[in-house]
Amino acid sequence: MSTLLVPYYEHPAVRPAEWAAVLAAAPRLYGVVLNPASGPGNRPDAAFAETAGRLRTAGVRVLGYADTGYGSRPYEDVVHDLERHRAWYGTDGAFLDQAAAGIGGLRHYERLADAARTLGCRTLALNHGTPPHPAYGALADLLVTFEGPWTTYRRTPPQPRHHPDGVRLCHLVYGVPPGEDAASAARERGADVHCAVPGTGAHPWGTLPHGVGSAR
Numbered sequence: 001m002s003t004l005l006v007p008y009y010e011h012p013a014v015r016p017a018e019w020a021a022v023l024a025a026a027p028r029l030y031g032v033v034l035n036p037a038s039g040p041g042n043r044p045d046a047a048f049a050e051t052a053g054r055l056r057t058a059g060v061r062v063l064g065y066a067d068t069g070y071g072s073r074p075y076e077d078v079v080h081d082l083e084r085h086r087a088w089y090g091t092d093g094a095f096l097d098q099a100a101a102g103i104g105g106l107r108h109y110e111r112l113a114d115a116a117r118t119l120g121c122r123t124l125a126l127n128h129g130t131p132p133h134p135a136y137g138a139l140a141d142l143l144v145t146f147e148g149p150w151t152t153y154r155r156t157p158p159q160p161r162h163h164p165d166g167v168r169l170c171h172l173v174y175g176v177p178p179g180e181d182a183a184s185a186a187r188e189r190g191a192d193v194h195c196a197v198p199g200t201g202a203h204p205w206g207t208l209p210h211g212v213g214s215a216r
Contacts, residue, residue, distance in 0.1 A: 003183065005125070005142070005170055005195050006212065007033035007065075007095070009205045012047040019051055021213020023058055030142075030170075030193045031061030031123065033095045039066055040084035052089040061123050064091035071100035071108050079115045086119050093123030093141075101132035113139040125170070137165030142193060146171040149200070150180065159190030168193055174204035182210065 006029060012019045022032060032055055036048045052062050064085025066078050085091040094116045116124050126140045129147035136143060153173045163169060170193040171186045182196030199207035
């Protein structure tokens with residue numbers, strides 16, 4: 001079953017072995033978040049374009065990363081990022097990071113969701129990092145309802161596995177020690193998509209998930 005979402009924020013020319021490991025794990029991946037430069041960058045990157053093409057050939061969803069600033073980033077700037085992801089890297093989905101969770105931001109994200117679908121994004125993920133208002137479930141295919149350290153996650157109580165709108169839930173966990181069964185922990189807490197990495201600090205997503213190659 002494809003249950004791993006991989007937000008691996010390293011350059012393919014710098015970490016070729018790690019990206020090869022991600023590709024080798026293709027049958028187990030829900031998708032990969034492509035993030036050349038906190039978004040698509042200012043110009044196309046040939047190494048990321050090649051990697052995106054190889055991922056698509058392997059049948060992996062490629063989600064273009066765009067920061068939404070919890071609703072404060074202008075609509076036009078976010079859409080411009082999604083346009084460049086599609087044009088430069090052929091992304092077939094979008095990963096909207098730092099998504100607002102309150103009902104007050106819903107209309108903004110409805111507009112972004114409409115724009116993403118119009119651009120051809122077949123998969124839309126919203127990273128709230130916390131459980132959002134239930135209305136967001138109607139907008140996306142995947143809601144990230146937890147992002148944080150393992151020390152906090154293991155204290156999170158079990159939750160229902162099914163969202164009322166049928167959207168899949170995802171948990172992103174960092175600082176996960178070797179040997180922990182993060183997949184089972186995610187299922188117990190309501191998520192059937194997850195990512196568990198050993199990294200900590202300001203850039204945990206520069207490490208591979210446990211079980212994908214030689215996570216560093």
